Amino acid sequence: MDKNELWQALLAQIQFNISKANFATWFRNTGIISKEDGSVMVSVPNNFSKEWLENKYNKLIFKILRSLDDGVREIKYNVTHTETKPREIPSSPPLNDVYNNSAQMDFAELKVDKETNLNPRYTFNNFIVGPFNELPQAAALAIVRTPGLIYNPLFVYGGVGLGKTHLIQAIGNEIAKKFPEKKIKYLSSEKLTSGIVSSIQNHSIDKLKLLYKDLDVLIVDDIQFIAGKEKTQEEFFHIFNGLYEKNKQIILSSDRPPKAIASLQERLKSRFEGGMIADISLPELETRIAILKIKSQEKKLNFPDEIIEYVAQNIQRNVRELEGALNRLSAYQTLNNRVPDIETTKTLLKNVIFSPKKTTNPDNVIKTVACFYDLKENDILNTSRRKEIVKPRQIAMFILREELKSSFPFIGRKFGGKDHTTAIHAHNKIAKELEKDENLAEEINLIKEQIYSI
Numbered sequence: 444m445d446k447n448e449l450w451q452a453l454l455a456q457i458q459f460n461i462s463k464a465n466f467a468t469w470f471r472n473t474g475i476i477s478k479e480d481g482s483v484m485v486s487v488p489n490n491f492s493k494e495w496l497e498n499k500y501n502k503l504i505f506k507i508l509r510s511l512d513d514g515v516r517e518i519k520y521n522v523t524h525t526e527t528k529p530r531e532i533p534s535s536p537p538l539n540d541v542y543n544n545s546a547q548m549d550f551a552e553l554k555v556d557k558e559t560n561l562n563p564r565y566t567f568n569n570f571i572v573g574p575f576n577e578l579p580q581a582a583a584l585a586i587v588r589t590p591g592l593i594y595n596p597l598f599v600y601g602g603v604g605l606g607k608t609h610l611i612q613a614i615g616n617e618i619a620k621k622f623p624e625k626k627i628k629y630l631s632s633e634k635l636t637s638g639i640v641s642s643i644q645n646h647s648i649d650k651l652k653l654l655y656k657d658l659d660v661l662i663v664d665d666i667q668f669i670a671g672k673e674k675t676q677e678e679f680f681h682i683f684n685g686l687y688e689k690n691k692q693i694i695l696s697s698d699r700p701p702k703a704i705a706s707l708q709e710r711l712k713s714r715f716e717g718g719m720i721a722d723i724s725l726p727e728l729e730t731r732i733a734i735l736k737i738k739s740q741e742k743k744l745n746f747p748d749e750i751i752e753y754v755a756q757n758i759q760r761n762v763r764e765l766e767g768a769l770n771r772l773s774a775y776q777t778l779n780n781r782v783p784d785i786e787t788t789k790t791l792l793k794n795v796i797f798s799p800k801k802t803t804n805p806d807n808v809i810k811t812v813a814c815f816y817d818l819k820e821n822d823i824l825n826t827s828r829r830k831e832i833v834k835p836r837q838i839a840m841f842i843l844r845e846e847l848k849s850s851f852p853f854i855g856r857k858f859g860g861k862d863h864t865t866a867i868h869a870h871n872k873i874a875k876e877l878e879k880d881e882n883l884a885e886e887i888n889l890i891k892e893q894i895y896s897i
């Protein structure tokens with residue numbers, strides 16, 4: 444097997460071992476540069492991929508390469524700039540704008556496509572994937588391959604600043620690139636509403652319907668805002684059905700799942716629930732570090748790990764705030780021509796970081812739950828089905844979800860590589876039991892107290 448065949452064979456196997464999303468993110472533009480005396484040199488597109496492959500996937504890569512070629516003894520990674528796609532993120536905006544996130548947005552927004560309303564800045568290329576968003580990202584990629592035929596509608600939900608707009612616009616942009624003949628329209632739900640309201644007033648609702656009728660892809664952002672707007676819901680129901688019946692792709696985003704949108708007609712709820720519902724949860728520490736590293740590389744900044752970790756530890760709520768923090772640090776660097784040290788970083792971010800809330804992390808949760816039930820951490824992390832272990836394991840999963848908003852895929856993986864459905868099942872089971880078992884509620888409260896007392 445020559446080096447290219449060896450790498451292709453490895454990729455074929457890796458695909459079955461990790462999620463599609465991670466595969467696409469970490470193994471794009473990789474290859475083998477050389478293979479000499481058992482030492483394999485792997486080329487990667489950037490420093491960040493290098494670190495990630497070294498720390499996360501090296502064992503797996505090594506195992507697979509050895510199984511394909513038992514002469515392999517070591518693997519090294521080398522950054523070679525093979526990325527062919529241009530950077531989509533605009534390079535440093537003018538200094539005055541740097542402190543001001545929204546100014547940066549406006550700058551990019553100038554390029555919004557008049558026909559589709561899509562902003563070309565949102566692409567899959569600059570969309571970072573971690574356990575917190577890999578389900579919706581994988582669904583999005585599947586839709587791009589065969590719009591209208593796989594998940595319809597796609598309903599993405601999650602809190603502010605977590606990348607809903609970015610993801611659903613990336614779908615639109617990618618479909619536009621792959622299928623230039625397709626008609627795509629992106630709308631905020633305010634735009635949708637005002638269009639419907641004014642065409643009702645002008646008696647031109649049929650004209651409006653014609654506009655929607657021809658679309659191949661309709662994307663509506665923040666659909667929760669149509670709650671309580673009866674006329675809009677009425678018309679949107681018909682627009683939705685017209686497209687759906689012709690297998691046209693519909694993509695919606697919201698800050699909550701359909702069943703939690705109050706004052707939304709039942710028939711719309713059930714339509715929204717009829718395709719794929721995927722949530723974006725909060726990024727875990729590891730992913731926040733990844734986001735900061737990738738975004739600073741895009742800005743050609745090189746902050747020491749200490750700084751990156753400080754920001755990631757202290758800014759936990761969403762990606763937009765992480766970007767804001769980086770903008771501040773990068774403004775300091777541009778003004779002073781040096782990287783801020785840790786003390787300066789603390790001062791610069793003082794008013795973005797809120798008073799320290801009680802915090803914890805997944806390992807601490809697992810340790811505390813194990814200790815509470817007199818078990819070893821490994822007991823609850825492995826696959827034993829003994830009753831006295833299953834319950835604490837489910838409780839640990841429940842607490843991870845409730846307290847840390849960890850994503851189900853992340854929780855599954857944390858517990859010995861289980862599937863996300865196992866984590867969902869555990870969460871549901873405990874939530875149900877809590878409704879009728881006061882002792883369990885007390886037990887969990889005690890555990891929580893211990894978790895936060897450390």
Ligand code: ADP
Pocket residue numbers: 569570571572576601602603604605606607608609610762763766
């Ligand atoms: P939402 O619509 O959920 O409120 P946005 O899509 O507007 O969030 O995201 C907020 C900011 O964070 C945007 O600048 C977006 O590009 C960035 N962002 C969010 N998620 C990601 C991600 N996974 N990778 C890269 N950038 C992201």
Ligand code: MG
Pocket residue numbers: 607608609664
């Ligand atoms: Mg948004």
